[in-house]
Amino acid sequence: MSGFGKDRASLPEAEIRTTVTVPLRFSDGFRAEARVSTFRHLVDGAEHLLLSFGGGVDAAASGPAPAPLVRLHSECLTGDVFGSERCDCGPQLREAVERLSVAGGALLYLRQEGRGIGLYAKLDAYALQDQGLDTYEANTALGRGEDERDYAAAAQMLRAAGIHRLRLLTNNPDKAAQLTAHGIAVEEVVPTGVHLTPANARYLQAKRDHTGHLLDLTAA
Ligand SMILES: Nc1nc2c(ncn2[C@@H]2O[C@H](COP(=O)(O)OP(=O)(O)OP(=O)(O)O)[C@@H](O)[C@H]2O)c(=O)[nH]1
């Protein structure tokens, strides 16, 4: 955790620094267009991005329209870029971009590699998992928290983008709890898909059993 607490009053205001349009093309040919925003004054100093899709999150967030769909995606270089099957991050990212480009909304790409412990430590944790530890035991064996992610900067980004209420695309109860504690109104939690493979089954079981992720692994 960054130590900034979950108290809205303790969070400084962030502001959008630059917004550019980026055409996206995935390896399966799926295309979408995102408006990509960068920020100033984020509390953790990281280079997080907000990708906005469709009709525009500002328009969707005002008036009687439903709250915009929002996904907080934590960076996973191995899954997002190289297609690693040890986790579900790559398919979740692809799913989120498609759903957001249809429904409109925003994806926050958060530089929280390895649930906040960083890339090298995540790979050290993988080595321990290969010796039998689960994903959480491996983090603690390294002297790190089971999940070090703090969503204070995410709340700042949302407010800077004019998003004060949202429907959150996640299976992780902690994301909704932290955003709520920061004063963002989570009006609905929309489950993201279960992307089960033989290589990630043990990882998904640990998420379901240990941190209460809403994953129906029998239906996948
Ligand atoms: N330390 C560690 N991090 C991992 C491991 N597998 C995946 N990750 C990281 O876990 C994070 C997964 O992010 P998300 O998919 O946004 O989060 P989630 O908790 O699964 O929540 P939802 O997908 O929203 O349901 C990424 O930062 C990955 O790099 C692992 O075995 N060890």
Ligand SMILES: [Zn+2]
């Ligand atoms: Zn991953």
